[in-house]
Amino acid sequence: MVKILLCCSAGMSTSMVVQRMQKAATQLGLEAKIDAVGMEEFNEKIAEYDCCLLGPQIKYKLADFERQAQEYHKPVTVINTMDYGMLNGEKILKSALALIDANKGA
Amino acid sequence: MSTLADSLFGVIENRISPIAARLSSQRHVVAIKDGFIASMPFLIVGSFMLLFSHPPFSQDSQWGFAQWWLGMVKQYNDQLMMPYNMTMGIMAVFITGAIAYNLAQSYKLNGLMAALLSLMTFLVVAAPEKDGALSVASLGGEGIFSAILISLYCTEVMHWLVKYNIGFKLPEQVPPKIRQSFDLLIPIMVIFLTLYPLNLFMESHFGLLIPQAIMSVFAPIISAADSLPAVLIAVLLCHLLWFAGIHGAAIVGGILQAFWLSNLGLNQEALNAGQDIPKIFIEPFWQFFITVGGSGATMGLVILYLRSRSAHLRAIGRLGFVPGMFNINEPIIFGSPVVMNPLLFIPFITTPLINAVIAWTATRTNLINHVISLAPWTTPGPIGAAWSTGWDWRAVVLVAFLICLSTLIYYPFFKLYERQLLAQEEEMAQEQLAEEMK
Numbered sequence: 001m002v003k004i005l006l007c008c009s010a011g012m013s014t015s016m017v018v019q020r021m022q023k024a025a026t027q028l029g030l031e032a033k034i035d036a037v038g039m040e041e042f043n044e045k046i047a048e049y050d051c052c053l054l055g056p057q058i059k060y061k062l063a064d065f066e067r068q069a070q071e072y073h074k075p076v077t078v079i080n081t082m083d084y085g086m087l088n089g090e091k092i093l094k095s096a097l098a099l100i101d102a103n104k105g106a
Numbered sequence: 107m108s109t110l111a112d113s114l115f116g117v118i119e120n121r122i123s124p125i126a127a128r129l130s131s132q133r134h135v136v137a138i139k140d141g142f143i144a145s146m147p148f149l150i151v152g153s154f155m156l157l158f159s160h161p162p163f164s165q166d167s168q169w170g171f172a173q174w175w176l177g178m179v180k181q182y183n184d185q186l187m188m189p190y191n192m193t194m195g196i197m198a199v200f201i202t203g204a205i206a207y208n209l210a211q212s213y214k215l216n217g218l219m220a221a222l223l224s225l226m227t228f229l230v231v232a233a234p235e236k237d238g239a240l241s242v243a244s245l246g247g248e249g250i251f252s253a254i255l256i257s258l259y260c261t262e263v264m265h266w267l268v269k270y271n272i273g274f275k276l277p278e279q280v281p282p283k284i285r286q287s288f289d290l291l292i293p294i295m296v297i298f299l300t301l302y303p304l305n306l307f308m309e310s311h312f313g314l315l316i317p318q319a320i321m322s323v324f325a326p327i328i329s330a331a332d333s334l335p336a337v338l339i340a341v342l343l344c345h346l347l348w349f350a351g352i353h354g355a356a357i358v359g360g361i362l363q364a365f366w367l368s369n370l371g372l373n374q375e376a377l378n379a380g381q382d383i384p385k386i387f388i389e390p391f392w393q394f395f396i397t398v399g400g401s402g403a404t405m406g407l408v409i410l411y412l413r414s415r416s417a418h419l420r421a422i423g424r425l426g427f428v429p430g431m432f433n434i435n436e437p438i439i440f441g442s443p444v445v446m447n448p449l450l451f452i453p454f455i456t457t458p459l460i461n462a463v464i465a466w467t468a469t470r471t472n473l474i475n476h477v478i479s480l481a482p483w484t485t486p487g488p489i490g491a492a493w494s495t496g497w498d499w500r501a502v503v504l505v506a507f508l509i510c511l512s513t514l515i516y517y518p519f520f521k522l523y524e525r526q527l528l529a530q531e532e533e534m535a536q537e538q539l540a541e542e543m544k
């Protein structure tokens with residue numbers, strides 16, 4: 001079971017991405033818990049997930065969030081702009097899985 | 107043209123964005139913004155009740171439904187206004203606690219304790235008891251700036267005392283819950299020793315409470331923030347940031363929220379007193395008139411995309427149409443992309459500015475009602491506009507007009523971009539064909 005956290009300004013547009021990712025996960029036969037939150041909730045949620053993907057509109061938060069996530073050894077990254085705009089759930093999901101794998105290896 | 111555009115984008119990317127990013131990651135700014143967000147549900151429900159208590163009909167309306175509503179409101183005015191009075195009416199109370207909580211969390215202090223400390227302090231300075239009653243006069247809109255300053259001050263005092271390890275040291279065996287309540291004794295004393303004398307001094311010398319004094323200091327800024335130039339600067343800054351791919355609305359809105367809420371408080375007081383509504387610039391004005399469909403007023407652009415000959419734009423249009431109705435437009439902004447796209451820069455910046463001028467003028471000349479209520483920002487444009495102006499149907503007409511206008515402004519730029527994409531799509535199709543022919 002993988003647990004992926006998505007985060008944007010209010011958790012609205014990322015929640016559309018979550019739906020697409022959830023669908024892609026089902027197609028891959030993958031058990032996944034994917035949630036979207038607003039950025040004020042990042043701090044209290046990150047510990048429960050394997051990684052966090054940020055909406056590109058809050059990429060300026062990356063350094064700040066990375067520092068907070070380091071405490072729990074969780075990787076944080078920004079979603080590719082085009083994939084985000086096209087709500088490409090499958091590609092975003094795969095990049096998240098790759099991120100989690102890379103983190104495990106480290 | 108292209109070098110000019112490049113240097114402009116360079117300035118946005120390298121100068122404006124980092125400052126905005128730093129500002130919006132700054133601890134106190136974040137705490138203030140999150141505090142406002144936490145208070146918002148109370149304010150939305152409270153201002154809804156205010157609208158309900160002021161039906162949009164004239165007193166001598168002959169329509170049965172209107173007469174029934176007016177009669178009921180007259181009879182039960184106090185009961186109906188109670189939810190308003192206990193939310194919007196004392197909004198500074200919620201804001202004080204919520205900001206202190208968030209700031210304390212960011213310092214890894216006890217949020218609940220910071221919130222309680224700030225609440226006490228705020229009540230001491232803003233509503234000193236007289237004849238067995240607390241006055242609510244300074245607890246509403248007038249108290250907002252005091253709420254911010256007091257909650258920051260109290261939490262900083264706590265933080266300072268913890269940092270220098272000042273406080274009662276209870277032995278380890280004492281249960282944590284009990285130790286926690288002792289932790290607050292010193293901060294409370296410090297607050298009383300510092301703020302309370304100031305309070306007494308202000309009252310005896312000037313006959314003012316601290317919130318009233320703070321409001322009179324802020325008054326020139328508040329009235330400047332309600333002018334058309336201020337609106338245009340805010341809109342311009344927000345969209346320059348968005349253009350660099352940064353959530354401009356979250357940053358600019360976060361800073362403007364205190365002014366918006368204070369303006370809203372003034373408008374609601376005026377409505378309640380039956381006076382002319384004074385203020386224009388409040389969040390729904392921005393949300394539903396200036397940026398209908400999301401930042402950049404992209405509703406018009408989505409409509410163009412829906413019928414585009416470019417497969418890419420059509421796909422974005424389909425993805426973005428429904429979210430766009432609820433003012434969510436990330437698919438448009440990142441999918442088109444609008445971000446760093448020189449062809450869409452001009453309409454993306456100018457459309458909201460033009461909308462602002464039109465909506466401002468319409469409000470000022472009383473063509474539409476002023477904003478007197480909050481609606482959630484995801485309410486579809488026309489409905490949100492009607493809701494926040496006290497169910498004014500003319501606001502719906504204005505929003506419809508602004509959507510049509512934005513379609514017109516975007517059209518020539520959309521055509522240019524479409525032509526560029528069509529050429530690319532054509533090229534790709536031919537390459538593919540050539541592959542297959544091999």
